[in-house]
Amino acid sequence: MFSKVSRTAALLVVLCSAAYASAEMMHMDPSSPNVDERLASLRQGLGGKMLHWFLSLFALVVIPSIACCYAIANRFKTSMTLQLVAGIYSIIEAVVLRFPDPEGHENRTSRGTAWFLLVFYGLVLLNGGICEGSNLLRTKFKDSHLGYFGFQLTPVTYKVISVLAAECGFVKAAMNLVAILGFCYNDHTGQCNAHGIMGMSFIAYGWFMATMLVIPWLRVSRHKHSQEWYDSIMITAWGIVNTFTEHRPWQPWSHHDYQHTSMGIIFWACGMLGIYMSRNNKRSFMPALTLIFTGYAMAQHPQELVTSEKVHTFFGMVLLCGGAIRVMEISFILNDKRSDASGRIFSFQYLAPFALVLAGILFMGANEEQIQLVVDMGADYSAYILVAISTACMVQLFYLILLELYLHLSGYSVDSAGPYESLIGNDDLEHGTDTTPNDSNFELDELSSFDNDAQAN
CATH class of the missing domain: 1.20.120 (Four Helix Bundle (Hemerythrin (Met), subunit A))
Incomplete structure (x- = not known):
């Protein structure tokens, strides 16, 4: 299994190197005419x-x-x-x-x-x-x-x-x-909205993946649909919206219209195939493959400024890596199961959610006005990317702490083996029997119960 992972990781490095090398080297970006003011x-x-x-x-x-x-x-x-x-x-x-x-x-x-x-x-x-x-x-x-x-x-x-x-x-x-x-006045409003909405969508997707990973009764759930079935539905819906909203019919087609509309098309096309492939509670690689295709396209997305092109290239690489890591997790780490039989979380599984959050932060900060400000300040794209990575680390840290707080309030603790006795045994949680005595206390259909509040308060 790990030899397959190694070969896939080597292929991933080659793909990332190729995507980065494809960015054309250009002269330094000019500052704004009134930069000092x-x-x-x-x-x-x-x-x-x-x-x-x-x-x-x-x-x-x-x-x-x-x-x-x-x-x-x-x-x-x-x-x-x-x-x-x-x-x-x-x-x-x-x-x-x-x-x-x-x-x-x-x-x-x-x-x-x-x-x-x-x-x-x-x-x-x-x-x-x-x-x-x-x-x-x-x-x-x-x-x-x-x-x-x-x-x-x-x-x-x-x-x-x-x-x-x-x-x-x-x-x-x-x-x-x-x-x-x-920022975001006049002609720049539309581009700001596109970067903000799409960036926050990637962050939300990363948080959703982290939630499904960290919360134990979600990770080992025997729900009739796999996570990729829900992912594919959301990707399909998002693609349909993007396909018909990125271009105004009364205006001529532009480069950005073609780029964003084609991304909408690939989303609903891959999403529909993902819905079909993940039926009957099957795991599927199609949502991850959608991220790989989108990452490649964004890595090749030409920009007017060198700094903007480098940031978009790195964003595409991160998204591509996130999709490839997800494929490796589903196919090689978990062998198409929902979770490992022991109920443990492998450190490798945290990579894909973090990649999605980082991609969202990068895309939110890649609008043309913000990149121009970076140029006017005299900073280079590598320094700006490091700041974006640091922001993503803090955002993900905060969200994981929130998940840990919720587990603590619900009577679970990642550091304590007691509440996880049924999750660290030898039973196959995907196909075996459930030995959890109080598992129903934590099912999603019990969200309406608030008897615990009277005891806790």
Whole structure:
């Protein structure tokens, strides 16, 4: 098995080297005509703006993410307390605080997101309050539809919108940086949106893969569909949307239209084949192969600036590597099983999720205005790529810590063998018998239960 992995890894190195060598060497990128004036305007009040940004990052991303873990683990009182703090900050953020760009105003998207979060946190806290009072509803209206709604549905909706609140905070943090730097105005808006949406999609895919890997009852699940079946459905849907939205019919076709529309076509074509191949609970390499094709295309994507072309090339290499690593994991490491028979996580399995997160960070930071700022600052593409890699490491570290927190709140611990007795035995978890006595306590269909919250709080 490992000889096959070695040969595949050697082939991967060759492919990456070929993709990198294919990038044409060009002269250094020119700076903007008004580079000194632009940099001077950006430096004005930059320290205060960055302090404000780190505060918003903590209040709108870190705190809501921790609250999300408590909510999913049925610790509603703690999650509501944390969300109340975030909600109070969202009011201050929307009413008082600003992220002015060099021209002295904040763009409408960033401002609109701030007001959206203010309203959304009101809904989150309202839903959480109903969850806390649902025991009363169950007692007084146990035979009515109101009692059923309060006891069964509101905990589920509360957990869902708690996740959405953390995700919206992540989007707001990205919008804040865009506002500070004065990006994405006029003709640049469309390109910024494309890079932001696609980049966050890669990050979300990496987080999804990490979740399916780290959470034990997801990793060893005997659900009737494999993970690649769901992946293929999402890839197909995303490809259909991209195919029909990347070009406006009343405008002439451009180079970027051809590039992005063709990516949409390959997504739904590979996705449909993946749905067929992963039916009947089979593992499939098609979602990973989609990443390989997309990575190759992006590595060959010509750009006006050398720095932009190098960043796109490295992004394509990372995406290509992520897809190849996923193929190796499914075919050679796990031998088409959902997980290893011992229930363990191999270190190799963490590579693919990290590659997806890194690809997303790179693509979000590869829009033309941001690359031009890198050039104006006098930095080269290698330094910029290292900063992007560092950011991806911190983002992935934070998400893995959140998963570990959720496991701890649910009674599991990666460092303790006790809760994993059924996962580290000799039973084949894919085809054998399940010896877990309390496995049903952690099934996804129990997300509506909140009896644990009364005990924990």
